[in-house]
Amino acid sequence: MKVLIVGAGPTGLTLAVELARRKIFAKIIDKRDSASTLSRAVGITSKSLELLSHSGVSKKLIEEGVPIQTACIYRGSHLALTMPLHSSSSYFPTILGLPQDRTETILAESLASKGVQVEYKLALNTFREEAQYVVAQFSNNEEENFDLIIGADGVHSVVRQNANIPYPGFDLKELWSIADVEVDDWPHPQTFTLAQIKSGVVVVSVPIGKNRYRFVASCEKALEAFPLPLRIHKVRREGIFKISIRQARSYSKGRVHLAGDAAHCHSPVGGRGMNLGIADAAELARCIAEGQLDRYSALRHREDRKVIDITEHGRKIVTEQSFLSKIEFSALLAAANHLPFIKRRLSRFVVEF
Ligand SMILES: Cc1cc2nc3c(=O)[nH]c(=O)nc-3n(C[C@H](O)[C@H](O)[C@H](O)COP(=O)(O)OP(=O)(O)OC[C@H]3O[C@@H](n4cnc5c(N)ncnc54)[C@H](O)[C@@H]3O)c2cc1C
Incomplete structure (x- = not known):
């Protein structure tokens, strides 16, 4: 089978790694x-590590990453909650901090060890579907036929736009x-x-290496905030x-x-x-290898929708100024502080989510 990954x-x-370990060389x-x-994405979840364990990638990620052991939540400079991050039922007991470029390097090395190299400086310009194959046209003006084209080309996906797949949603102001x-x-x-410095502004810090941290804030100056x-x-x-916040209508x-x-x-x-993205890719590789591509879109669309909705709810609780959001955040902190089983469940949720 000829697969093009953009x-x-x-x-x-x-x-590409998940296909190569099944002897499909894209x-x-x-x-x-x-x-x-x-360094973009810095937290690797236990679920991702489990998915990447079959190729040997997780072992290398774990050797290099920082296991994040504790979560602290501040309101202003007041420590409102300390919570160990631990789940004994997951593949890895906590979340791993590692800059995205290192994750990508480890994935690319694993791919190279299976005989596949990334072809850089080559863009997909457009494609057209024929009855038996799809014809890709590249930036070097060459054309090639494939059985499948996979758009892993980010938010502004040329593949999605060429396929006319809507990407509905909204932009935060x-x-x-x-x-x-x-x-x-x-x-x-x-x-x-996680520090909520005043209603509507949140700053997060994540360890990603020795003495190295990522700060993200819902305002313009993360370090000052x-x-x-x-x-x-x-x-x-x-x-x-x-x-x-957007999701393609179909995958x-x-x-x-x-x-x-x-x-x-x-x-x-x-x-x-x-x-x-790692979960989509692992599922897509399985579907390609097992001839179940007709199931891929519905399966991942549903799973991703759940996560997008939970993430949106979480964002609103910590960044929105509504009375309800403030009450919900306060109630969550109070419950976790006073009821150990709530704290344990919250910890497991953060690790396993
Ligand atoms: C500032 C910032 C901070 C972030 N922090 C986090 C975080 O803390 N945690 C988290 O989970 N996520 C975070 N993210 C999001 C995370 O980086 C993305 O979700 C992740 O990179 C998505 O991976 P991807 O492979 O789908 O797309 P991308 O990483 O965007 O990769 C797409 C690739 O496609 C290539 N490409 C595009 N068009 C073409 C074409 N026509 N032909 C050939 N190649 C093409 C691009 O060059 C690019 O390399 C952050 C993102 C940003 C921008």
Whole structure:
């Protein structure tokens, strides 16, 4: 079977690895000059590690990543909740912190060890479907026939647009910010911290390496917004970004299938963006190998929808100023502080979600 994967982000790479271990060797292309060096998604869930364990990728991710042991929630600079992050029923007991470029490098190395190299500097321009195959046209003006084209080409997916698959949803008005920094003497190196500094603004910090942390905030200056003292040694990267909440109406149309950000996007609350792409890719590889492609779209659309809805609910609780959101957040903190079984369930939910 001839498969073209457009995009070598975490989704495309996972799909290529999962196909290669089943002896289906896809062509995988990316329009970038070389592998990305951006740290974008930093939390790898236990579910993703389980999915990537069959190829040996998880072992390497676990060797390099930071196991996040505790979650602390602040309201202003007041510590409102401390919670161990642990689940004994999942593949890995907690969430792993690792910059996305390292995850991608480990996936690409695994792929290369199976005999497949990413073809960089090659973009898909367009494609047309014929009765027996689909014809891809590339940026080098060459054309090639494939049985399947997979759009793992991110939010602005050319594959999705060419297939005329709607991507309904909405864009949030506010700007969010991100900072990737080295910090000296941070007293809680394996802790996920969420601080609600005033109604409507939330700042999160995640450990992603030795003395290295990712800050994300629902305002324009993540580092300034963080309410606890920080001794910043070096700012590696800072930026602002906008958030959209969207999901493709269908993930499949004829010989074309979508996965990852090409199929859905949502807020970073919950840190699930990359993890959903990994889950889509693992399922798509299974469906291709087992001849069940007709099931892929409905299966993943439903699962992703659940996560997008929960993530949206979480974002509203911590960032919206409505009376209901404030009450819900306060009630959750009070319940977790006073009822140990609620704290355990919340911890398991965060790890297994
Ligand atoms: C600032 C920022 C912070 C984030 N933080 C988090 C986080 O903390 N946790 C989390 O889970 N997620 C986070 N995300 C989201 C996460 O990065 C994405 O969900 C993830 O990268 C999606 O992977 P993907 O492979 O589907 O798409 P992408 O990573 O976008 O990869 C798509 C690839 O396709 C290539 N491409 C596009 N068009 C073409 C074409 N026509 N031909 C060939 N190649 C093409 C692109 O060059 C790109 O390499 C963050 C994103 C951003 C921007």
